Amino acid sequence: MNHAQADMLAAREHLARSGWITRKTEAFRHLLPPPAELWLGDAAAAQPEAPPLELAGWTLQPTGHTLHTHTSAEWLDAADAAQRHALFAGLPLPDAAAGDDAAPFAWAHRALCRQGLRLRVEPTTGAPAPTESTWLTLQYQPRAPIEAPLAVIEIGAGVNAVLVETHGHATPGTRDWQLVQNLQLHVRLGAGASLTHLRVVEPHDDDQLAHHVHVKLARGAQYRQALIGEGSRYHLQRLLFDLEAEDASASVGTVLTASGMALDFQSYVRHLAPRTTSAVQALALARDRAQVVLNTHAHIAAGCDDANVHQLLTGIPVHGEPRLTLRPHMEILHDQVQATHGATWGALPEDALFYAQQRGIANQVARGLIVRGMASDLLTRAIDDDALSEQLNAAGRLTRAIARLLEEEDTAAPAASGADHG
Numbered sequence: 001m002n003h004a005q006a007d008m009l010a011a012r013e014h015l016a017r018s019g020w021i022t023r024k025t026e027a028f029r030h031l032l033p034p035p036a037e038l039w040l041g042d043a044a045a046a047q048p049e050a051p052p053l054e055l056a057g058w059t060l061q062p063t064g065h066t067l068h069t070h071t072s073a074e075w076l077d078a079a080d081a082a083q084r085h086a087l088f089a090g091l092p093l094p095d096a097a098a099g100d101d102a103a104p105f106a107w108a109h110r111a112l113c114r115q116g117l118r119l120r121v122e123p124t125t126g127a128p129a130p131t132e133s134t135w136l137t138l139q140y141q142p143r144a145p146i147e148a149p150l151a152v153i154e155i156g157a158g159v160n161a162v163l164v165e166t167h168g169h170a171t172p173g174t175r176d177w178q179l180v181q182n183l184q185l186h187v188r189l190g191a192g193a194s195l196t197h198l199r200v201v202e203p204h205d206d207d208q209l210a211h212h213v214h215v216k217l218a219r220g221a222q223y224r225q226a227l228i229g230e231g232s233r234y235h236l237q238r239l240l241f242d243l244e245a246e247d248a249s250a251s252v253g254t255v256l257t258a259s260g261m262a263l264d265f266q267s268y269v270r271h272l273a274p275r276t277t278s279a280v281q282a283l284a285l286a287r288d289r290a291q292v293v294l295n296t297h298a299h300i301a302a303g304c305d306d307a308n309v310h311q312l313l314t315g316i317p318v319h320g321e322p323r324l325t326l327r328p329h330m331e332i333l334h335d336q337v338q339a340t341h342g343a344t345w346g347a348l349p350e351d352a353l354f355y356a357q358q359r360g361i362a363n364q365v366a367r368g369l370i371v372r373g374m375a376s377d378l379l380t381r382a383i384d385d386d387a388l389s390e391q392l393n394a395a396g397r398l399t400r401a402i403a404r405l406l407e408e409e410d411t412a413a414p415a416a417s418g419a420d421h422g
Helices: 003-018 036-040 081-088 103-112 348-358 365-384 386-393 394-406
Strands: 058-063 071-077 115-123 134-141 151-153 160-167 180-189 193-202 207-216 221-229 233-242 249-259 262-271 278-289 291-300 307-320 322-330 337-345 418-420
Touching: 003 036, 003 081, 003 103, 036 103, 036 180, 036 418, 058 071, 058 115, 071 081, 071 134, 081 115, 081 151, 103 180, 103 207, 115 134, 151 233, 160 386, 180 221, 180 249, 180 307, 193 394, 207 221, 207 249, 221 233, 221 262, 221 394, 233 278, 233 307, 249 262, 249 291, 249 337, 249 365, 249 394, 262 278, 262 307, 278 291, 278 322, 278 365, 278 394, 291 307, 291 337, 307 365, 307 394, 322 337, 348 365, 365 386, 365 394, 386 394
Parallel strands: 115 151, 134 160, 151 180, 160 193, 180 207, 193 221, 207 233, 221 249, 233 262, 249 278, 262 291, 278 307, 291 322, 307 337, 322 418
Antiparallel strands: 058 134, 071 115
């Protein structure tokens, strides 16, 4: 047994000792994830016959470049001891004792991870500070029924980057199996760096996914994420932001759609230095018997003068009786801060529907237009750059998800839905 295999076995043994997530776990008490056995799988499912790097899944496409930056990428085999060490270098070990409710997911990931990508964008040596943005497209295509992908993305000091990350439906006929995916994505921004990150996650209805995104920001770094996610049998999107130095800022705009599915969105922002800023906005559009949880948490440490926090959660039942749970949280240990949060749910605005019907627009068409308008506006605000939002086609990318959500809807008004404000 080599060191890589020993590390995988140790992670599996640690998970067995510490146990899996239960209803007592605060972050998951409204939507319990499937048991550990699902994410670990059996040897046949977890260890495909093909060499692991042929199943790496990540495809990198530089779609725009600047002479002032250099992009490097390494696809690493986590079953090789040396490459595994390089792949996990600098990543924290999961720690349930420190309040990491998702630590069991991280141990399961270490036990199963077979391959990963380390991507770095840094200034060219001797070149002036980059002013143009470096554009990258990162696509992931699953290669095994049970998998634990990993990517580490580092943006060097002063670099401006734009990243489009997609997890799309497989091409028809390329896979006929259900996917179980426990993905870890670590993003590191150097001093003064900026990253605009568009994430699109479109699972199959029977897929079970858990995506964990951990972003660390140095002094003056700026991170903006726009996330479009669809429901599946189980779908978790968990975001963790560490604002570690002064003037760091992070913003997230999330649009989630679920039709009779389960979808759990969790966002945790840790303000650890003065003059840090965060904004998290999430819109859930649900129908039928879908269960959607929006869970945001902001922590402002002592001494964080002029920290600024904003949270806004919105849930809209577009048809049937979905269950929407909206849970904004703030933990403020300092008194010189600005903090706002809110949660609202309800049907689409009747005045807007009436206005559309008065102009001869069919009810279903009007509902689609209103929903797309609200979702597009949220993503545009998250990106905070109208021209860049158009270049990313953020509004256009919503069309597919919203069309799938509304395609079977009749013209009846939505029934009353359950809501829980945690």
